[in-house]
Amino acid sequence: MGDWPQGYARHVFDKLDSTLSEAARMAPTLSGPAWILAGEQSAARGRRGRAWATPPGNFAGTLIMPRTGSPANAALRSFVASLALREAFVEVTGQTDVFALKWPNDVLLKGGKVAGILLETVGEHLLIGIGVNLRHAPTPEQVEAGAVTPVSVFSVTGVHVQPEAFLDALASAFARFEDQFTTYGFSPIRTAWLSHAARIGEVVTARTMRDETVGVFEDVDEAGNLILKTAKGRVAITAADVYF
Template sequence: MADWPHGYSRHVFDTLDSTLSEAARMAPTLTGPAWILAVEQTAARGRRGRAWSTPRGNFAGTLIMRRTGSPADAALRSFVASLALREAFVAVTGREDAFALKWPNDVLLNGGKVAGILLETVGEALVIGVGVNLAHAPTAAQVEQGALTPVSVLGETGARVAPEDFLDALAVAYARFEDQFTTYGFAPIRTAWLSHAARIGEVVTARTMRDETVGVFEDVDPSGNLILNTAKGRVAITAADVYF
């Protein structure tokens, strides 16, 4: 692993309840950023406590690092992680144009969901959970109604990628974008993310537990909010699930 990023530790487990849970257990003794990989998870979760299927062959990884800056800065790491994921996908498949980024924290492959990101804080640590359908994708019955169709890297590209190999590619890419973020701020990350954004210029629906906003996806602002041009004017969406 000559290319493994300096300063990041690497922890690979055959089976864990959840890499997010393992990160929480590691947090009190954390001395530097650490990647955690589980070949199999038995109690994985996604956003809002949703179940996330992680059979063997898929990627279940978590990065834990000391939280620096404001809570808003921590939330912007979802864009850093999204760009790193896309770069890792391109590295392992060679498919430059097949991957797109869906606000706020998903990666799409040929229009279907191939990866998701979950950010949490544990004490003074930031935890970034990453789930990738490398070899298997959930069935339509396993996802909520209206959600994008899940796809896998193997099914869409024919590339058979081992989770540990994907971790190596992701860790290298993440370290590069993290250095860019800490050195230059969010502006270059935002520009890069928008250049790969899915459905920009098209009508999308942003839903929360309480309401729904329909509008043209115009931008992501300097705070990471989704900007929709609606019948009532431009609206900034702080948090929501986006539907196409």
């Protein structure tokens, strides 16, 4: 596994209500970035307040970072985290071609959802919550209709990865991509992300609470927006759930 990155603190708990909640409580006391890992979570959450199951053996972590720049700039950390997740998966499994990135914040393993990312801000800090199905995956009945089927690393690859070992790989990868992002901006991150994007060139549906847009996934622009080619022309999607 990669060496633990310099300047990043590490806090490991047997059980928490939520690593995101613990991060929010801890943030005011921190002066630099810190990772929080929990063996179990009793009140985990995903995007839009959805429940996120974290049975023992899965990965539940949050990175706390001082928030710099605009909110739009902070939101681009989801792409940094996605790339770091993919690199960590490749490192721990030894498999390279089975992982893909789903806009805006999921990682797929042979087409099934294996990891999700949730960004929140608390004061002057950015929280990057990450859940990974290392050992177990929710059943199809536990996810909303039309969502990508959940899978686990173990069920698909047969590789058993301990959460703390995965954190080592993830933290090291994130630090490298974060250095690239802060040094060179979003452009190289965007290029790398697109090279691993799921369903690029195919028809997808982007759905918000108010409407949905169907079109060909053409690109992700320099602001991180999903670009769809529709019957009415190219449309930039700022935030949505994407369905295949």
